[in-house]
Amino acid sequence: MTPATNAAKPPxxxxxxxxxxxxxxxxxxHAVRGVSLDVEPNSVTALIGPSGCGKSTFLRTLNRLHEExxxxxxxGEVTLEGENIYGRGMxxxxxxxxxxxxxxxxxxxxxxxxxxxxxxxxxLAGVKDRRLLxxxxxxxxxxxxxxxxxxxxxxxxxxxxxxxxxxxxxxxxALAVKPPVILMDEPTSALDPISTARIEELLxxxxxxxxxxxxxxxMQQAARCSDRTAFFFMGExxxxxxxxxxxxxxxxxxxxxxxxxxxx
Amino acid sequence: xxxxxxxxxxxxxRRPSTRPINPGDRLFRRxxxxxxxxxxxxxALIAIYLAKLSWPAIHEFGLGFFWTTDWDPVKEHFGAxxxxxxxxxxxxxxxxxxxxxxxxxxxxxxxxxxxxxxAVVGFMVEMLAAIPSVVYGLWGIFFxxxxxxxxxxxxxxxxxxxxFLFQGPPYGIGMLAAGLILAIMVTPTITxxxxxxxxxxxxxxxxxxxxxxxxxxxxxxxxxxxxxxxGVFGAGILGLGRALGETMAVTMLIGNRxxxxxxxxxxxxxxxxxxxxxxxxxxxxxxxxxxxxxxxALFVVSFAVNHLARxxxxxxxxxxxx
Amino acid sequence: MTFQDxxxxxxxxxxxxxxxxxxxxxxxxxxxxxxLVFVLYYVVHxxxxxxxxxxxxxxxxxxxxxxxxxxxxxxGTLVLVGLGSAVGVPIGIASGVFLSEFKRSRxxxxxxxxxxxxAGVPSIILxxxxxxxxVVPLHGFSAAAGALALxxxxxxxxAKTTEEVLKLVPDHIREAGLGLGLPRWKVILRIVVYGSRxxxxxxxxxxxxxxxxxxxPLLFTALNSQYWPRGLLAPISSLPVQIYTYAISPFxxxxxxxxxxxxxxxxxxxxxxxxxxxxxxxxKA
Numbered sequence: 001m002t003p004a005t006n007a008a009k010p011p012x013x014x015x016x017x018x019x020x021x022x023x024x025x026x027x028x029x030h031a032v033r034g035v036s037l038d039v040e041p042n043s044v045t046a047l048i049g050p051s052g053c054g055k056s057t058f059l060r061t062l063n064r065l066h067e068e069x070x071x072x073x074x075x076g077e078v079t080l081e082g083e084n085i086y087g088r089g090m091x092x093x094x095x096x097x098x099x100x101x102x103x104x105x106x107x108x109x110x111x112x113x114x115x116x117x118x119x120x121x122x123x124l125a126g127v128k129d130r131r132l133l134x135x136x137x138x139x140x141x142x143x144x145x146x147x148x149x150x151x152x153x154x155x156x157x158x159x160x161x162x163x164x165x166x167x168x169x170x171x172x173x174a175l176a177v178k179p180p181v182i183l184m185d186e187p188t189s190a191l192d193p194i195s196t197a198r199i200e201e202l203l204x205x206x207x208x209x210x211x212x213x214x215x216x217x218x219m220q221q222a223a224r225c226s227d228r229t230a231f232f233f234m235g236e237x238x239x240x241x242x243x244x245x246x247x248x249x250x251x252x253x254x255x256x257x258x259x260x261x262x263x264x
Numbered sequence: 265x266x267x268x269x270x271x272x273x274x275x276x277x278r279r280p281s282t283r284p285i286n287p288g289d290r291l292f293r294r295x296x297x298x299x300x301x302x303x304x305x306x307x308a309l310i311a312i313y314l315a316k317l318s319w320p321a322i323h324e325f326g327l328g329f330f331w332t333t334d335w336d337p338v339k340e341h342f343g344a345x346x347x348x349x350x351x352x353x354x355x356x357x358x359x360x361x362x363x364x365x366x367x368x369x370x371x372x373x374x375x376x377x378x379x380x381x382x383a384v385v386g387f388m389v390e391m392l393a394a395i396p397s398v399v400y401g402l403w404g405i406f407f408x409x410x411x412x413x414x415x416x417x418x419x420x421x422x423x424x425x426x427x428f429l430f431q432g433p434p435y436g437i438g439m440l441a442a443g444l445i446l447a448i449m450v451t452p453t454i455t456x457x458x459x460x461x462x463x464x465x466x467x468x469x470x471x472x473x474x475x476x477x478x479x480x481x482x483x484x485x486x487x488x489x490x491x492x493x494x495g496v497f498g499a500g501i502l503g504l505g506r507a508l509g510e511t512m513a514v515t516m517l518i519g520n521r522x523x524x525x526x527x528x529x530x531x532x533x534x535x536x537x538x539x540x541x542x543x544x545x546x547x548x549x550x551x552x553x554x555x556x557x558x559x560x561a562l563f564v565v566s567f568a569v570n571h572l573a574r575x576x577x578x579x580x581x582x583x584x585x586x
Numbered sequence: 587m588t589f590q591d592x593x594x595x596x597x598x599x600x601x602x603x604x605x606x607x608x609x610x611x612x613x614x615x616x617x618x619x620x621x622l623v624f625v626l627y628y629v630v631h632x633x634x635x636x637x638x639x640x641x642x643x644x645x646x647x648x649x650x651x652x653x654x655x656x657x658x659x660x661x662g663t664l665v666l667v668g669l670g671s672a673v674g675v676p677i678g679i680a681s682g683v684f685l686s687e688f689k690r691s692r693x694x695x696x697x698x699x700x701x702x703x704x705a706g707v708p709s710i711i712l713x714x715x716x717x718x719x720x721v722v723p724l725h726g727f728s729a730a731a732g733a734l735a736l737x738x739x740x741x742x743x744x745a746k747t748t749e750e751v752l753k754l755v756p757d758h759i760r761e762a763g764l765g766l767g768l769p770r771w772k773v774i775l776r777i778v779v780y781g782s783r784x785x786x787x788x789x790x791x792x793x794x795x796x797x798x799x800x801x802x803p804l805l806f807t808a809l810n811s812q813y814w815p816r817g818l819l820a821p822i823s824s825l826p827v828q829i830y831t832y833a834i835s836p837f838x839x840x841x842x843x844x845x846x847x848x849x850x851x852x853x854x855x856x857x858x859x860x861x862x863x864x865x866x867x868x869x870k871a
Contacts, residue, residue, distance in 0.1 A: 093479050096476065109487065110491055173476065174475070286771075288771050296683060299680035299681065300680050301693075313718040316718065317717075368618075388619040396852070397799070397800075398848075399829070401833060405834070509710065515802075536708060559711050
């Protein structure tokens with residue numbers, strides 16, 4: 001295997017998630033161009049770049065959500081723990097159970113209660129064991145730092161919570177199915193600063209159990225919470241490095257211009 | 265901002281209305297109002313004329329008209345109970361078939377079918393609404409009724425004859441045939457609304473479900489169907505409004521017998537079909553009045569049903585833009 | 587991990603349920619369009635056997651004699667629909683223009699409710715109305731009464747499509763007209779309405795197609811007739827009513843005429859709908 005030019009520095013010996021030469025298209029538009037990127041287990045990896053740079057699209061290829069958009073096309077390979085998720089006979093549904101997702105806008109199911117929202121991944125699967133469900137709900141809510149705020153109103157509709165609480169509910173919902181990897185697509189962009197701070201705090205806790213890949217347009221956020229950062233520009237991966245290094249000593253001129261706020 | 269002149273106003277049609285200053289504009293507005301005023305007037309006149317025509321029957325039979333079933337033009341005694349029963353049974357039977365079918369078609373068109381297939385299937389379903397009622401009646405007499413009489417009814421009678429719905433001799437023509445043809449006729453109406461309701465579900469909901477590892481069907485159930493019930497209900501009500509007043513195909517297929525039977529195999533009569541059958545030949549004034557009274561009731565009911573459906577659908581439209 | 591074990595066990599079932607339900611949705615769509623296929627097939631198959639020139643040019647023959655046509659019914663439908671459109675189209679377009687261009691008027695919500703509720707009134711009720719307004723005072727069934735009923739059915743259809751089509755005209759077009767110093771009425775008529783004429787026309791055609799298939803409101807207004815049309819104050823024959831009469835008659839010759847009449851009607855309706863697709867389809871996309 002030839003190492004990609006922009007492979008992580010220092011190299012990651014045993015990546016949990018690994019993208020190789022990923023290309024993504026919307027009809028004729030080439031949104032992601034030959035991106036290769038390895039993700040270290042139990043870390044937070046941030047994807048940054050100006051809007052329209054392909055970071056969100058790339059994120060969505062990692063759990064095969066990209067292909068749900070009409071006109072979308074994919075080329076390349078993504079492996080999860082060594083297994084190609086685009087391999088022959090791989091069911092995208094299976095993939096998404098192992099690689100969860102938290103979206104830009106909090107999207108709890110409006111017809112379900114807080115409790116039902118958290119365990120919906122399990123009840124969908126047909127899990128009926130009351131004790132297992134209760135335990136899972138409590139653990140996921142505690143893990144997403146929402147438990148104390150909602151433990152007395154688990155039957156209230158999920159949409160009755162504030163925006164920040166809704167987003168943590170969505171994180172709990174993703175955690176409940178115990179995926180090894182969770183993708184987050186600008187999870188704080190619709191939230192106020194206090195809610196944002198709580199979720200940033202949460203990221204440090206989360207990585208003890210799961211691997212997080214987060215897209216953000218907020219460089220401070222990436223610098224604060226991520227172990228590694230990848231800078232995307234015009235559909236390409238420009239630079240990928242430890243966050244401490246990328247933000248202090250960027251190797252590429254475009255990265256430097258971006259992090260010093262000269263465009264984007 | 266209500267005093268802004270039309271020329272400087274940034275968005276003329278959104279501007280709160282002021283009386284036009286230009287004489288040409290004033291005339292134009294008056295002409296339009298005069299013509300469209302006819303629409304409002306007609307609606308009011310329909311109610312007034314129906315009440316006037318049916319007055320002798322209202323006076324004679326009162327509200328008891330609706331639960332007595334004795335309809336005898338010779339003795340000049342009239343009660344519409346059997347028609348109301350027939351209308352309700354045929355309409356709700358039709359809805360029981362058409363609503364699930366329309367939900368399924370709506371889901372297929374919005375969630376499953378590739379755009380081109382959806383366009384073709386959608387167009388064909390819409391065309392079901394364009395075929396004239398009398399053509400459905402003709403087809404029903406020569407195709408549907410024989411099919412029911414020779415195959416469907418004997419089968420139902422043999423295997424489900426213990427159920428009160430499927431008893432009696434298979435005529436072909438009757439409540440079953442009328443209900444089936446009604447189901448075909450209201451399916452496009454209900455499907456159209458279901459489609460809009462499902463389409464209004466935000467994609468973020470679908471992605472939330474898919475991102476959890478839901479299968480497509482689970483995604484449909486969780487993200488699409490669960491949040492659409494009130495819209496589907498509105499669609500059903502709108503379908504009910506159509507079914508209640510549908511006349512020709514039902515008249516040709518229901519058998520036109522003034523009786524109440526619990527079996528779908530029996531002939532019956534609806535409010536609309538009795539008017540179609542007897543109005544032109546009604547001999548006496550009181551007979552005409554009784555038929556007009558049935559018409560008045562049908563008018564009031566379909567008015568109320570449509571109003572209800574409109575309110576439900578309107579509320580959804582407002583929710584959709586939120 | 588116990589958790590993934592639970593999942594794995596249930597997975598096979600989920601996949602099967604998924605396939606089954608998606609298959610059912612497709613099957614339901616097939617079931618829904620099946621009646622259309624059957625109706626079209628039957629109407630064309632049976633109707634084409636009686637299609638010849640005399641269908642359009644001759645009167646029906648009495649029972650026992652072969653041949654004859656529905657010339658009077660075809661002409662009668664043209665008269666009724668033409669007259670109904672002459673009354674209904676201007677009112678419908680005017681209402682649609684008002685709803686689109688004066689939506690802030692205090693009258694607009696009333697008009698909108700009236701249009702929508704009128705669209706929901708069963709057509710047979712409009713027959714009773716026309717009967718009360720024209721048949722009773724004139725002491726007789728007449729083409730005029732039938733045309734009135736059809737006109738009222740036409741109004742909401744035309745009004746709604748006109749409003750929809752005019753709403754597609756962006757506001758900046760109106761502003762451009764007003765900016766040129768044109769009075770509002772000229773902007774509306776010459777720019778907005780004129781620019782949307784093909785859309786309005788298809789709306790009218792759609793309404794016309796619908797009323798040409800209406801029979802219920804004609805049963806006791808225009809009634810029916812064995813002769814060529816004899817003026818607006820006499821009963822008149824129409825295709826839908828003639829189809830109804832012949833459909834429930836026991837004679838094969840008459841049944842044949844009913845099928846052929848249905849074919850003519852259905853083809854007209856389908857062509858009108860396809861045309862409107864072709865014209866509006868290009869615009870909306």
